[in-house]
Amino acid sequence: MRPANVAVALPAPARQRALKWVLLGVLAAALLIWPLFTHDFFYTHIATLVLLYCIGGASLHLLVRMGQLSLGHAAFMGIGGYTSALLSTRLGWPFIPAFVASAIVPALVALVLGPILLRLRGVYFVMITYSFGELVRLLFNEWQSLTGGADGIFQIPPPHPFLATSREYYYFALLMAVLCVGFTGRLLSSQTGRFIDAIRESDRLAQSSGVPVLRFKVMVFVISCGLVGMQGSLMAHYIHYLSPGAFGFSESLNFLVFNVIGGMQTLAGPIIGAAFLVSLPELLRGWVELQRVLYGVILIVVMLYLPGGLVMIGRRALELLPIGKGER
Amino acid sequence: MSELLQVQGISKRFGALQAIELLSFSLNEGEIVGLIGPNGAGKTTAINLISGVMRPDRGRVFFGAEDVTGMSPHVLVNRGLVRTFQATTVYQDQTVRENVLRGAYAKAYPGLAKSLWRGPQGISRHDEAVIDDLLAQLGLAEMAQLTARNLPYGHQKVLGLAIALAAQPRLMMLDEPAAGLAHDEVVHIESFIRRANASGISVLVVDHNMRFISTLCQRVVVLHHGSELATGTPQEVTRDQRVIEAYLGTSHEPA
Amino acid sequence: MSSNLVIPIVFNGLSLSAIYILVALGFTLVFGIMRVINFAHGEFAMMGGFALFICYVQLGLPYWLALPLVVPTVGLIGLVAERIVFRPLYGQELPAMIAGLGLSVALADGAVVVFDVHQRNIPSPFDDILTVSGFTFPEDRVIVMGIAVAALIAFWLFIQFTSIGLALRTVAQDREMAEAQGIDTSATYRITFFLATAMAGLAGALFAQIYALSPYMGLVPLVKAFTIVIIGGLGSIAGAALGGILLGMSESFLNTFYGASVAQFASFGAIMLLLILRPWGLLGRPEV
Numbered sequence: 001m002r003p004a005n006v007a008v009a010l011p012a013p014a015r016q017r018a019l020k021w022v023l024l025g026v027l028a029a030a031l032l033i034w035p036l037f038t039h040d041f042f043y044t045h046i047a048t049l050v051l052l053y054c055i056g057g058a059s060l061h062l063l064v065r066m067g068q069l070s071l072g073h074a075a076f077m078g079i080g081g082y083t084s085a086l087l088s089t090r091l092g093w094p095f096i097p098a099f100v101a102s103a104i105v106p107a108l109v110a111l112v113l114g115p116i117l118l119r120l121r122g123v124y125f126v127m128i129t130y131s132f133g134e135l136v137r138l139l140f141n142e143w144q145s146l147t148g149g150a151d152g153i154f155q156i157p158p159p160h161p162f163l164a165t166s167r168e169y170y171y172f173a174l175l176m177a178v179l180c181v182g183f184t185g186r187l188l189s190s191q192t193g194r195f196i197d198a199i200r201e202s203d204r205l206a207q208s209s210g211v212p213v214l215r216f217k218v219m220v221f222v223i224s225c226g227l228v229g230m231q232g233s234l235m236a237h238y239i240h241y242l243s244p245g246a247f248g249f250s251e252s253l254n255f256l257v258f259n260v261i262g263g264m265q266t267l268a269g270p271i272i273g274a275a276f277l278v279s280l281p282e283l284l285r286g287w288v289e290l291q292r293v294l295y296g297v298i299l300i301v302v303m304l305y306l307p308g309g310l311v312m313i314g315r316r317a318l319e320l321l322p323i324g325k326g327e328r
Numbered sequence: 329m330s331e332l333l334q335v336q337g338i339s340k341r342f343g344a345l346q347a348i349e350l351l352s353f354s355l356n357e358g359e360i361v362g363l364i365g366p367n368g369a370g371k372t373t374a375i376n377l378i379s380g381v382m383r384p385d386r387g388r389v390f391f392g393a394e395d396v397t398g399m400s401p402h403v404l405v406n407r408g409l410v411r412t413f414q415a416t417t418v419y420q421d422q423t424v425r426e427n428v429l430r431g432a433y434a435k436a437y438p439g440l441a442k443s444l445w446r447g448p449q450g451i452s453r454h455d456e457a458v459i460d461d462l463l464a465q466l467g468l469a470e471m472a473q474l475t476a477r478n479l480p481y482g483h484q485k486v487l488g489l490a491i492a493l494a495a496q497p498r499l500m501m502l503d504e505p506a507a508g509l510a511h512d513e514v515v516h517i518e519s520f521i522r523r524a525n526a527s528g529i530s531v532l533v534v535d536h537n538m539r540f541i542s543t544l545c546q547r548v549v550v551l552h553h554g555s556e557l558a559t560g561t562p563q564e565v566t567r568d569q570r571v572i573e574a575y576l577g578t579s580h581e582p583a
Numbered sequence: 584m585s586s587n588l589v590i591p592i593v594f595n596g597l598s599l600s601a602i603y604i605l606v607a608l609g610f611t612l613v614f615g616i617m618r619v620i621n622f623a624h625g626e627f628a629m630m631g632g633f634a635l636f637i638c639y640v641q642l643g644l645p646y647w648l649a650l651p652l653v654v655p656t657v658g659l660i661g662l663v664a665e666r667i668v669f670r671p672l673y674g675q676e677l678p679a680m681i682a683g684l685g686l687s688v689a690l691a692d693g694a695v696v697v698f699d700v701h702q703r704n705i706p707s708p709f710d711d712i713l714t715v716s717g718f719t720f721p722e723d724r725v726i727v728m729g730i731a732v733a734a735l736i737a738f739w740l741f742i743q744f745t746s747i748g749l750a751l752r753t754v755a756q757d758r759e760m761a762e763a764q765g766i767d768t769s770a771t772y773r774i775t776f777f778l779a780t781a782m783a784g785l786a787g788a789l790f791a792q793i794y795a796l797s798p799y800m801g802l803v804p805l806v807k808a809f810t811i812v813i814i815g816g817l818g819s820i821a822g823a824a825l826g827g828i829l830l831g832m833s834e835s836f837l838n839t840f841y842g843a844s845v846a847q848f849a850s851f852g853a854i855m856l857l858l859i860l861r862p863w864g865l866l867g868r869p870e871v
Contacts, residue, residue: 069677116859123620123676124862127813131854138848191436191443191450198419198430205417209495210405210434219440253684260681292692299685303678304671
């Protein structure tokens with residue numbers, strides 16, 4: 001007697017795709033009902049942070065996929081954040097134009113510096129982006145007349161009076177995260193993404209096929225910095241405060257670690273990385289130092305035993321499930 | 329027949345080594361020209377200078393009557409000048425098909441905005457058909473889904489050729505396309521090159537194997553100590569006294 | 584600029600330089616020989632400071648016993664770190680870098696857990712002020728500089744005149760050739776790491792003695808080492824020395840006249856310029 005299980009009749013790749021849609025559906029539902037489900041504002045707050053950090057993590061992922069590891073990405077987040085904060089507090093700009101500016105200004109900086117910085121690769125690119133990040137942090141700190149110095153900027157207004165509370169802002173952040181991460185995903189799965197990967201795998205070969213490597217890299221760099229600038233603005237208008245310390249080496253490192261821990265080959269990597277690493281410190285509050293020791297140990301352990309990142313756990317789980325062999 | 333490529337007196341020095349010295353030759357549309365010389369004669373440097381990887385210290389390169397001296401490699405590809413590499417350069421971790429798709433950048437990349445608009449199904453039907461046709465012509469169709477790393481060496485060389493052809497060049501410069509291949513694989517590569525030439529692509533083949541060059545090329549330029557020693561048909565060149573002297577005791581022919 | 588300022592600036596510059604060079608040498612050796620950017624390098628300096636604190640202050644050992652103990656102590660910790668964290672990752676530049684970052688976080692915050700986060704001072708065993716032709720020099724700074732210089736000279740003698748030193752230099756220049764000559768590269772790595780961390784530990788102890796000691800102090804030596812090694816060239820020993828002197832002197836000068844922030848800004852600006860114009864540093868070799 002034949003089982004009535006329709007899934008058996010589907011070929012394996014279609015089964016995997018169906019499973020992916022089911023998982024995405026579950027995730028979407030979970031994200032939508034999250035603030036209603038948890039009464040404690042604290043968990044909504046963590047989720048909002050995770051969503052915002054997904055934007056920056058995904059934006060750095062564009063660079064990572066291109067083979068350029070930046071340790072200065074948070075500087076661009078700061079440029080965007082300060083742009084938006086200053087325009088709205090000092091010049092009284094409404095949120096939308098300030099937000100747009102928060103994408104444009106870091107993108108312009110990337111456009112100017114990109115052709116210089118992106119000639120470097122590997123270790124040298126790490127070092128120069130690190131130095132750039134420190135320079136920008138110093139600028140934020142010292143240029144008191146502009147940025148308020150180490151004290152930071154206070155009373156940054158919410159995007160709209162309606163979005164002043166955490167639950168409403170959560171949905172706003174969810175929308176922005178979906179848009180930004182979706183955009184990034186679309187970019188990576190398009191022809192442009194094909195050549196991003198080609199450049200990473202062999203820029204010599206890509207160039208000999210006609211890819212204008214440096215110009216291409218600058219294009220991706222501009223997009224990446226614009227996106228993380230937007231995160232800066234969204235964070236500023238959420239926390240209503242920003243200071244130079246939020247945009248230093250530690251933050252840049254975080255973005256890189258999301259990518260490395262989550263997995264560098266797919267966009268799911270930094271998303272998982274952000275979810276895991278942003279929520280962990282918040283959940284382990286109370287043992288701040290011990291939890292940071294744990295953070296450091298996790299980095300080492302993942303590098304030693306799971307170099308493909310946490311995404312690999314998901315991949316292997318998919319393989320083990322009884323849905324037949326998938327493609328590749 | 330018009331001149332497609334004209335190299336005029338290019339020179340290149342690396343420190344104390346004058347790798348190329350006042351090298352001049354030309355290639356007409358539709359020709360298969362060989363550039364031969366013993367190892368160390370500067371053959372790869374010559375290709376590097378013409379294809380834009382390096383800038384010549386002196387001299388000019390003309391492609392289709394345009395001065396392209398020192399232009400970047402990707403610019404030249406867009407003008408129809410493509411080269412391959414000596415060591416097989418393929419995307420090791422990608423499928424054969426993906427490799428060739430990446431080679432088609434110059435013809436198939438629609439730009440940032442359009443690529444976003446089209447999304448994952450970004451390649452047009454037409455471009456896909458061109459690629460599939462190319463794979464079939466080079467005998468790679470059955471292996472299209474195999475990872476390049478797992479291909480036997482001979483097929484990787486053919487794949488390198490496919491990647492170059494995907495750019496639909498006017499002139500293809502091949503750096504030792506038969507190096508390290510067994511005899512029947514060499515025959516295959518020869519036939520693919522001839523077929524490409526028959527479809528209108530001019531070819532510059534660089535190699536140290538005189539027999540391979542003689543079979544394939546209509547005209548040969550002999551390179552010695554960085555400059556042109558002799559030019560002519562393979563028969564003329566192999567009988568040239570200066571060439572014989574230069575070749576005494578150098579490369580042996582692989583089987 | 585009056586000579587009243589020159590002498591103290593030069594003196595400060597030189598004593599800073601000596602300590603920085605100690606840190607940078609280890610950093611550049613580890614990169615040159617093992618191609619690893621050890622982000623935890625500063626933490627070994629920090630541990631040297633704490634080792635001195637434990638031996639000299641907590642255990643009450645005499646200074647001339649406590650300080651030399653720091654060297655093998657930190658070196659041994661370095662060997663453990665090499666075995667556990669770095670050895671499995673040789674050849675993988677990026678994972679090694681991230682693992683080093685993880686190690687640095689674990690060590691720094693581990694120190695906070697064990698010692699708490701506050702700054703400590705190590706009481707100086709030398710209270711005198713030396714006066715030479717009208718200029719005053721605190722005795723402990725003179726001694727610290729002397730020790731640092733002595734350590735550098737010892738290192739230089741080692742690297743130039745012993746067979747192990749020759750092996751290290753050979754591996755740093757060309758690993759394949761070194762292996763072809765029969766040099767045991769894995770033993771070389773271990774010795775390198777031991778030396779690098781031991782020197783960093785010594786530098787950290789000297790630094791802690793003059794300034795202050797805290798679990799997060801490792802970041803400063805790391806940045807200095809980074810800067811020096813970029814100036815001098817990754818993997819170049821002479822470059823580290825040159826870079827150290829340039830950095831120490833310019834910092835001393837800029838600090839005195841323009842303040843710490845300007846000095847820092849200039850450092851990072853210089854790094855960026857150098858990386859753009861001459862990424863292999865003043866004395867390094869361009870990588871093919």
